[in-house]
Each structure stands twice: as structure tokens, then as C-alpha cells.
Amino acid sequence: MEVINYPNKTEWNTILERPTIDTEELEGVVSQVFNEIKIDGDKALKKYTWLYDKIKVDDLLVSEEEMEEAESLVGEDLKNALAIAAKNVEKFHAAQFQESDKIETSKGVNCWRKSTPIERVGLYVPGGSAPLFSTVLMLGIPAKIAGCKEIVLCTPPGEDGKIDPAILYASKLVGVDRVFKVGGIQAIGGMAFGTESIPNVYKIFGPGNQYVTAAKQRVNKLGVAIDMPAGPSEVLVLADKSADPEFIAADLLSQAEHGADSQVVLVTWMPELVARVQEAVEKQLQDLSRKEVAALALKNSKIIVMNSLEEALELSNEYAPEHLIVSVENEDTCVNKITNAGSVFLGNYTPESAGDYASGTNHTLPTNGFAKSYSGVNLESFMKSISFQKISENGLLELGPVIEVMARAEQLDAHCNAVSVRLQKLKKQS
Numbered sequence: 001m002e003v004i005n006y007p008n009k010t011e012w013n014t015i016l017e018r019p020t021i022d023t024e025e026l027e028g029v030v031s032q033v034f035n036e037i038k039i040d041g042d043k044a045l046k047k048y049t050w051l052y053d054k055i056k057v058d059d060l061l062v063s064e065e066e067m068e069e070a071e072s073l074v075g076e077d078l079k080n081a082l083a084i085a086a087k088n089v090e091k092f093h094a095a096q097f098q099e100s101d102k103i104e105t106s107k108g109v110n111c112w113r114k115s116t117p118i119e120r121v122g123l124y125v126p127g128g129s130a131p132l133f134s135t136v137l138m139l140g141i142p143a144k145i146a147g148c149k150e151i152v153l154c155t156p157p158g159e160d161g162k163i164d165p166a167i168l169y170a171s172k173l174v175g176v177d178r179v180f181k182v183g184g185i186q187a188i189g190g191m192a193f194g195t196e197s198i199p200n201v202y203k204i205f206g207p208g209n210q211y212v213t214a215a216k217q218r219v220n221k222l223g224v225a226i227d228m229p230a231g232p233s234e235v236l237v238l239a240d241k242s243a244d245p246e247f248i249a250a251d252l253l254s255q256a257e258h259g260a261d262s263q264v265v266l267v268t269w270m271p272e273l274v275a276r277v278q279e280a281v282e283k284q285l286q287d288l289s290r291k292e293v294a295a296l297a298l299k300n301s302k303i304i305v306m307n308s309l310e311e312a313l314e315l316s317n318e319y320a321p322e323h324l325i326v327s328v329e330n331e332d333t334c335v336n337k338i339t340n341a342g343s344v345f346l347g348n349y350t351p352e353s354a355g356d357y358a359s360g361t362n363h364t365l366p367t368n369g370f371a372k373s374y375s376g377v378n379l380e381s382f383m384k385s386i387s388f389q390k391i392s393e394n395g396l397l398e399l400g401p402v403i404e405v406m407a408r409a410e411q412l413d414a415h416c417n418a419v420s421v422r423l424q425k426l427k428k429q430s
């Protein structure tokens with residue numbers, strides 16, 4: 001990890017750059033795959049699964065038999081863990097349901113909003129380097145609570161051409177309707193445009209690598225909604241002398257092991273912490289099964305020494321990390337100073353991986369600075385709200401003239417007339 005001491009504000013933007021693949025090349029690949037899916041449907045999905053995943057898929061849809069087989073392959077320990085995690089995710093997301101009351105804005109003018117589920121949704125579950133079955137809970141549970149009528153899920157097939165049993169078990173547990181063996185750009189294109197096997201959905205959810213994220217951003221431009229850009233994982237740890245270097249190292253490595261293009265950042269104002277964390281990272285790295293991947297991610301990563309907690313928080317807000325760990329004395333005093341982050345972990349005993357799996361918060365979160373403008377996945381992500389209004393005759397008599405004045409001023413005569421004809425009738429009646 002590169003160490004940067006007391007950077008000037010003018011240097012912050014350069015320091016905080018994320019590692020990215022050449023975007024022009026990426027967009028070219030996305031266009032080509034999408035064009036073929038639009039013409040060839042399933043045939044194109046299979047072609048690109050062979051090209052990018054090296055898997056020959058005959059039937060994209062996971063069969064009932066495969067679902068049943070998966071259930072028998074998942075151990076009791078994992079089933080129990082999934083049940084507890086699912087309960088917490090459900091509890092946290094169910095509490096997010098909000099229906100607005102009727103508001104009488106003027107006398108006789110009532111307005112309200114009603115939330116309705118997005119009817120057909122597509123979930124993407126990453127599976128390139130590791131099958132992230134926890135993502136099934138994070139997307140499937142809120143989709144179900146929201147009341148989405150049709151929930152389909154795409155995930156890349158593993159080396160044996162099958163989907164990881166835990167992904168299938170979790171899909172059944174949360175009530176996903178259909179699972180398809182397809183990942184990457186081709187999965188996003190399949191769900192956006194529809195093919196013989198996959199229905200076209202109204203909104204696509206889920207994290208993924210840079211290919212998946214670029215594909216989601218492209219379909220969004222083409223009119224299919226997406227949750228947010230949720231690309232390669234990242235974490236920023238804010239730490240002072242109260243933090244344990246072993247814990248910091250473990251948290252940094254937990255996101256570094258996701259992929260070579262992950263980025264992890266330590267920000268401190270205690271220079272004496274730097275060497276201790278570096279040492280702990282080196283030591284813990286050796287024991288990881290994914291140490292090569294984590295080592296590559298550490299090359300993109302930084303330790304930044306700042307002058308104070310205030311300056312460190314300012315830098316963190318500018319970076320807008322997907323995950324922010326606050327390991328400082330009196331961590332609660334930082335809460336109101338955090339303006340940009342996907343999900344925040346307060347105190348030395350709140351590891352980021354708790355949010356990844358089981359605390360109840362959602363782990364599908366904005367990366368690459370998008371936490372400045374996007375929230376992570378939540379119940380509302382699966383809903384849209386329709387606004388309603390009802391105006392009584394007296395209400396229109398009162399508000400109508402206001403509308404007439406405004407419509408005339410915008411020179412929209414028909415708008416004005418829609419009110420005037422009613423007012424005339426009401427006045428005649430009275």
C-alpha cells in the first residue's frame with residue numbers, strides 16, 4: 001500500500017482515483033454483446049458465456065431438479081447461518097416501509113402518495129471469482145417484502161457448468177421465481193432486452209465487476225432502471241490510536257480479497273499507526289487463500305496520513321467510500337460529520353463483513369464515488385410511488401384561480417381552460 005503523508009487539498013483528487021479498465025474499450029465490448037443479444041437472444045447469451053466463462057450451457061434456466069439437488073448439498077451450518085442472516089435482513093428492510101398520509105395542501109385539496117412494487121425485477125448475483133450467495137438475501141428479501149410479482153436472477157455458472165448450491169438454496173429460501181445460468185454483460189443484456197428464456201425486466205439490481213457495472217450503466221441509458229453502479233468493492237478505514245492494527249489490517253484485506261480492482265484505504269492522523277498496520281497486513285495476507293488477488297488490490301490501495309480527524313473526515317467525504325469504518329475514540333461524534341458513504345461501521349467491534357453477511361443492512365452499495373449521490377439498495381429501491389390528488393368542488397373554487405393565472409402566464413390556454421370550464425359550471429350551479 002502506498003503511503004501518502006499530509007497531502008495538499010489540490011492533490012486529493014489524484015490520490016483518490018479508483019483503478020479502472022479503459023472505459024472506451026469496455027463500452028465497445030458492451031455494445032457488441034448487446035447488439036448480438038438483441039438479434040440472437042439466447043444464442044448470443046450462450047456464445048458469450050462460452051467466450052468469457054468458458055462454459056457450454058445447454059439450458060439457461062436452472063431446473064427444478066437442480067434446485068432440489070442444491071438443497072441437499074448445502075450443509076446444516078450454512079443453512080442455519082443463512083436463516084439468521086435472512087431474519088436480520090428482513091427485519092431491517094421490513095421496517096423501511098413508509099406510506100404517506102393524506103395531506104390537505106389547501107382547503108378541499110388532498111394529496112398523497114402510494115407505494116407500489118416494481119412488477120418485474122432482475123437480480124444479478126456475482127459469481128466470477130466467488131459465488132456470492134449472500135447477495136441473494138440482500139436483493140431477494142427486499143424484493144419480496146416490496147411485493148414484486150416476478151423476480152428473476154442471473155448468475156454465472158461455475159466451472160462444472162452449474163450454479164453454486166448455496167446460491168440456489170438462498171434463491172429458494174427468499175422466493176426467487178427463476179434462476180438463469182448466465183453472468184457478466186450478457187446477463188445484464190438478457191434481463192434488459194429479454195430473450196427466449198429470460199423475460200425483460202423493468203429494473204436490474206445487484207453488484208458486479210467492472211463489466212457488469214458498465215453493462216448496467218448502459219442499459220440504464222437505454223431506458224431500463226438500475227439500482228446504482230455497484231462495482232468493485234472498496235473500504236476506507238478512519239483510525240486513531242484507539243484502533244487495533246490487527247483489526248484494521250483484517251478489514252482492509254476483507255475488501256481487498258474481493259478482486260484485483262478493489263481498493264482499500266486507511267486514513268489516519270497518527271503516523272505511528274502506519275508501520276504497525278503495514279506489518280499486520282503483510283502477516284495476515286500470507287494466510288489468505290485469495291492472497292494473489294488481495295495483493296493486487298493492495299497495489300491500488302493507500303495509507304494516507306492527515307493532520308486531524310476533521311481533515312480526515314473531509315477527505316473521506318470527498319472519496320465517498322462504499323464502506324466506511326470509523327475506528328476512533330468516541331466514534332459516535334463522527335456520525336453527523338459523515339456526508340458521503342454507502343454504509344458506515346462504527347467502533348472497533350463492528351467489522352465491515354458483518355454488513356456483508358448478517359447484521360441486517362444491505363451490502364449492495366454504490367462504489368466509485370457514487371455514494372455522493374446514490375443510496376445502497378433498500379426497500380424503496382424495489383418500489384415506486386404514485387402520487388394521488390382529489391379536489392372537492394369548494395377546493396377547486398379556491399385553488400382554481402391560482403391555476404388559471406399560472407397557466408395563462410405560461411401561455412397554455414388549454415391548461416387554463418381545464419379549470420375555467422369547471423369553475424363556470426360550479427358558478428352556474430350556485
Ligand SMILES: NC(=O)c1ccc[n+]([C@@H]2O[C@H](COP(=O)([O-])OP(=O)(O)OC[C@H]3O[C@@H](n4cnc5c(N)ncnc54)[C@H](O)[C@@H]3O)[C@@H](O)[C@H]2O)c1
Binds near residue numbers: 049126185229234366
Ligand atoms: N458494490 C457492491 O455492492 C458489491 C457487492 C458484492 C460484490 N461486489 C464486487 O462484485 C465483483 C464480483 O466480480 P466477479 O468477477 O467475481 O463476478 P461477476 O459475476 O461480477 O463477473 C463475472 C463475469 O464477468 C464476465 N467477464 C469476465 N472477464 C471478462 C472480460 N474480459 N470481458 C467481458 N466479460 C468478462 C464473465 O462473463 C463473468 O461471468 C467484485 O468486483 C466485487 O468486489 C460489489
Ligand SMILES: N[C@H](CO)Cc1c[nH]c[nH+]1
Binds near residue numbers: 255
Ligand atoms: N463486500 C461486498 C460489497 O462490496 C459484499 C460481500 C458479499 N460477500 C462478501 N462481501
Ligand SMILES: [Zn+2]
Binds near residue numbers: 233258
Ligand atoms: Zn465483502
